[in-house]
Amino acid sequence: MLRSIFRLVCALLLASLPLSASAAEYPDRPVQMMVPFNPGGGSDLVIRLIEKEFAKEFGQPLTFVYKPGASGAVGITEFKDMKADGYTLASQSYPHIIIQEISGSGNFAVDDFDYLGMFATDDIFFAVRKKSPFHTLEEFITAAREKPNTLSVATTDTMGCSHMAALKYKSLGIPVNLITYTGGAKAIAALLGGQVDALMVVKSVAAPTLSKLNLLAVCNTTRDALLSDVPTFAEKGYDIVQFNGRLILAPKGLPADVKKRLTDGLVAVYSSPEVAERAKNSGYDIKIADGDTVKKMFDDFRDEAVRLVNLAQSLK
Secondary structure (H helix, E strand, O other), X not given: OHHHHHHHHHHHHHHHOOOOHHHHHOOOOOEEEEEOOOOOOHHHHHHHOOHHHHHHHHOOOEEEEEOOOHHHHHHHHHHOOOOOOOOEEEEEEEOHHHHHHHHOOOOXXXXXXXXXXXXXXXXXXXXXXXXXXXXXXXXXXXXXXHOOOOOEEXXXXXXXXXXXXXXXXXXXXXXXXXXXXXOHHHHHHHHHOOOOOEEEEEHHXXXXXXXXXEEEXXXXXXXXXXXXXXXXXXHHOOOOXXXXXXXXXXXXXXXXHHHXXXXXXXXXXXXXXXXXXXXXXXXXXXXXXXXXHHHHHHHHHHHHHHHHHHHHHHOO
């Protein structure tokens, strides 16, 4: 009888405790953010936008570690096996992460992570230099078709968002040569120097040199709010939609209460007017999507991603 009462008391005491002690305590030390790219890149800058607000919201600072290599695949492969306790997060991009799974450049699958959400996006523009003989998208495409495979279109990444946009462009039957770069600075220098004829470029990458570029189209169904004079590919009759989505993720198995605390807190800081203004000045759009929406993006894009990866490999 006494044993039964003791068990009942223990059960009642356990039931009265929080579901996880981590909820009340988290975070009680700094949170590390892995950036799988070099410092100063887009994935780094989007996180740096919220440094001050993160510390206010969570009572702990963000610390940064950089693990560049293979367009983020090296760092994210290592990140996959880190402890899922909320103290190590990572910044990564869409569509990079799913392209890396499909192409095999990263030793991971998109299901190996918990997604706290997407918090910012970059539009991708088709650009030429100011001194280019092409002043409109139509002029460029007409010239490309008149002299097939004589014009070149560069990308600011390999197997990333601008590369996918360029592959979509080529897959519509526009006969151009694609030249991939592994960084925006090199690609823009090649365009301005006349080594390539056009460039698929992320807005934040193009921002410092916009005065030297002519933007002929944006890879979206709606015009960019800050560059509203630039037409969309859709307006010109071409189905090219691609953007760079900035993700924050955790290793798989994050405790539910910690995940909710992180998700709610990140939404709060990215929704602040201060962060929105900072993002605008840096060329980013704050667009928030939850983890389920991110996973749906992956599912919706997968078939097309396989086709584009196969096209990229056939062009090597």
